[in-house]
Amino acid sequence: MSTLQPAKLLAIDVVRLAAYGLTARPLRVVLSALGIAIGIAAMIAVVGISTSSRAQLNQLLSELGTNLLSAGPGKSMFGEAATMPPESIAMLGRIAEVEMVSAIGVLADARIYRSNRIPVSQSGGLAVYAARLNLLETLSAEVAVGSWLNEATANYPAVVLGARAAARLGIGRGLIGQQVWLGGRWFTVVGILAPVSLVPMLDLSALIGWPAGERHLDFEGDITTLYLRTAPDAVEAVRSILAPSANPKEPNEVDVSRPSDALAAEAAADVAFTGLLLGLGAVALLVGGIGVANTMVISVLERRAEIGLRRSQGATRGHIRMQFFGEALLLALLGGGSGVLIGALVTIGYAHVMGWPVDIPLWVPAGGMAATLLIGGIAGLYPAIRAARLAPTEALSVG
Amino acid sequence: MTATIVSLRNVSRGFAGGVLALRDVSLEIGRGELVAIVGPSGSGKSTMLNIIGTLDRASAGTVEIDGLAVENLKDSQLSALRARHIGFVFQHFHLSPGVSALDNVADGLLYTGTGLRERRERAEAALCEVGLAHRLDHRPHQLSGGEKQRTAIARALARRPLLLLADEPTGALDSTSGEGVVQLLLGLHRAGTAVVVITHDRDLAARFDRQAAMRDGQLVEDTRRSIR
Numbered sequence: 269m270s271t272l273q274p275a276k277l278l279a280i281d282v283v284r285l286a287a288y289g290l291t292a293r294p295l296r297v298v299l300s301a302l303g304i305a306i307g308i309a310a311m312i313a314v315v316g317i318s319t320s321s322r323a324q325l326n327q328l329l330s331e332l333g334t335n336l337l338s339a340g341p342g343k344s345m346f347g348e349a350a351t352m353p354p355e356s357i358a359m360l361g362r363i364a365e366v367e368m369v370s371a372i373g374v375l376a377d378a379r380i381y382r383s384n385r386i387p388v389s390q391s392g393g394l395a396v397y398a399a400r401l402n403l404l405e406t407l408s409a410e411v412a413v414g415s416w417l418n419e420a421t422a423n424y425p426a427v428v429l430g431a432r433a434a435a436r437l438g439i440g441r442g443l444i445g446q447q448v449w450l451g452g453r454w455f456t457v458v459g460i461l462a463p464v465s466l467v468p469m470l471d472l473s474a475l476i477g478w479p480a481g482e483r484h485l486d487f488e489g490d491i492t493t494l495y496l497r498t499a500p501d502a503v504e505a506v507r508s509i510l511a512p513s514a515n516p517k518e519p520n521e522v523d524v525s526r527p528s529d530a531l532a533a534e535a536a537a538d539v540a541f542t543g544l545l546l547g548l549g550a551v552a553l554l555v556g557g558i559g560v561a562n563t564m565v566i567s568v569l570e571r572r573a574e575i576g577l578r579r580s581q582g583a584t585r586g587h588i589r590m591q592f593f594g595e596a597l598l599l600a601l602l603g604g605g606s607g608v609l610i611g612a613l614v615t616i617g618y619a620h621v622m623g624w625p626v627d628i629p630l631w632v633p634a635g636g637m638a639a640t641l642l643i644g645g646i647a648g649l650y651p652a653i654r655a656a657r658l659a660p661t662e663a664l665s666v667g
Numbered sequence: 668m669t670a671t672i673v674s675l676r677n678v679s680r681g682f683a684g685g686v687l688a689l690r691d692v693s694l695e696i697g698r699g700e701l702v703a704i705v706g707p708s709g710s711g712k713s714t715m716l717n718i719i720g721t722l723d724r725a726s727a728g729t730v731e732i733d734g735l736a737v738e739n740l741k742d743s744q745l746s747a748l749r750a751r752h753i754g755f756v757f758q759h760f761h762l763s764p765g766v767s768a769l770d771n772v773a774d775g776l777l778y779t780g781t782g783l784r785e786r787r788e789r790a791e792a793a794l795c796e797v798g799l800a801h802r803l804d805h806r807p808h809q810l811s812g813g814e815k816q817r818t819a820i821a822r823a824l825a826r827r828p829l830l831l832l833a834d835e836p837t838g839a840l841d842s843t844s845g846e847g848v849v850q851l852l853l854g855l856h857r858a859g860t861a862v863v864v865i866t867h868d869r870d871l872a873a874r875f876d877r878q879a880a881m882r883d884g885q886l887v888e889d890t891r892r893s894i895r
């Protein structure tokens with residue numbers, strides 16, 4: 269006599285059963301998969317957008333370099349802005365690890381206007397600086413239109429405008445060569461800068477040549493801010509000796525910073541925000557999971573006759589459990605899969621609009637699918653157990 | 668291999684609420700036998716058929732199917748027993764809507780451990796046997812009542828069961844399609860399957876080799892009372 273051993277369901281048959289169960293009720297399947305899809309898509313997009321934005325900042329940082337140091341005016345003991353002596357440029361240049369030194373000096377009394385007919389009070393908050401010729405190179409900044417100052421124009425009343433300064437003055441691309449009213453005389457606009465990522469303050473500034481300042485606007489040559497590039501591995505070493513070297517008499521009044529730190533901090537800053545949105549995505553996912561559980565419970569109730577029939581044909585409780593559990597998993601996977609797809613598309617679209625590189629680390633879709641399986645498994649467990657517990661005769665008596 | 672395929676000895680079945688649907692029923696059915704079970708509604712016919720088919724367990728008494736004592740078998744072993752040896756036919760067919768006749772029948776072989784291709788081959792053969800070779804791809808709503816029940820019979824016989832249990836198989840059919848179904852059941856019996864049919868129809872029952880009549884949960888008449 270043969271032992272009574274129930275046959276195992278082939279894996280392909282479990283999948284087929286699940287697919288059959290779902291295709292029989294397409295609308296309900298779409299609606300309950302949608303819940304999961306929204307949750308997963310939200311989480312993928314949030315993480316994808318934030319990693320892409322970080323990738324963009326990191327790319328920017330590596331282009332701009334993290335070896336730029338600035339030494340600016342701290343407040344002196346009496347609260348007035350301190351300056352540094354002109355000799356500090358030469359002094360810092362003698363340090364072996366310093367590759368490049370540049371500087372700007374503020375012309376505190378100079379204002380810039382579109383023309384000499386604008387009332388003095390409407391200066392637009394723009395600052396005027398005298399700049400060393402190597403400033404652009406030191407800051408990895410670029411000219412958007414026109415040209416940067418050169419040996420010749422540095423002596424003349426010529427001005428280069430920061431990107432936002434040009435916009436405020438209403439100087440467009442075509443207006444190179446235009447005259448502006450600066451410090452009580454006419455200056456010619458020779459160029460407009462592209463935004464300076466490392467020193468955004470310069471976007472709202474007008475830059476003139478060092479000698480031009482001295483010749484035309486009574487600039488005394490005191491340095492407001494020093495910018496220097498160090499050897500890549502000597503940033504900290506130079507940083508520690510920068511203040512005493514820049515202003516030996518009053519080292520405490522020198523404010524040393526690393527401009528790239530601000531960008532790096534920006535990259536870190538959206539982590540908190542990302543966490544919040546991620547939490548919202550998780551809530552959506554949870555609600556989606558409850559939707560799947562609900563759908564499956566209803567499905568079990570409606571399909572009692574089918575369950576009874578299968579039991580009469582030799583299905584064990586385990587077979588029935590596996591069928592409904594598989595169906596819940598497949599339902600969740602459908603939602604999760606489309607969620608990953610939607611989330612990735614949203615990320616790609618957003619990054620495209622922002623001009624960022626797309627960066628979706630592999631763990632993001634993998635994590636999304638894992639979360640989906642977990643949710644689907646939990647959601648399917650109770651309905652599956654309930655389906656398997658149904659007595660065959662009770663199930664059959666429905667139809 | 669025993670000559671007896673079903674043996675009920677002093678079987679009772681009570682339900683919650685104090686209903687005693689079967690009282691002390693003893694019945695033996697031999698291999699290949701053809702039995703009609705008759706009796707008024709509520710007399711316990713379906714309850715007995717479910718116990719014979721191992722879909723339900725007796726509250727008292729012993730049940731043996733193919734020589735195996737059901738009370739000693741686990742639920743999963745009973746499932747295996749049904750998959751291998753027992754076919755069911757119901758009054759309301761229980762076909763899956765939206766699935767072709769072929770796949771309805773093939774699905775009936777799902778728990779026998781055969782692959783899809785073999786299930787379909789056997790399903791096609793079974794459908795040809797019941798005269799539905801031209802209806803393989805029809806869905807249940809495209810079939811007449813008689814064709815639906817013949818599909819259900821094909822689904823049961825595709826497993827080549829030793830025992831076929833039919834609970835009012837013609838109850839939902841007109842007399843012509845009912846007759847077609849009866850002919851199929853008789854044919855199965857001739858081919859060696861034990862066939863047990865519940866019916867309200869006294870004329871139909873009279874055509875069976877053996878009739879067992881039930882009333883109030885008891886077997887009140889059996890044209891082949893087992894000896895003992």
Ligand SMILES: Nc1ncnc2c1ncn2[C@@H]1O[C@H](COP(=O)(O)OP(=O)(O)O)[C@@H](O)[C@H]1O
Binds near residue numbers: 687688708711713715
């Ligand atoms: N699951 C159940 N729970 C309670 N009572 C039941 C159940 N199944 C059947 N009964 C009762 O048992 C009796 C016999 O039912 P049944 O075997 O279906 O009769 P028949 O098939 O002869 O019409 C009836 O009184 C019925 O109400």
Ligand SMILES: [Mg+2]
Binds near residue numbers: 713714834
């Ligand atoms: Mg009945």
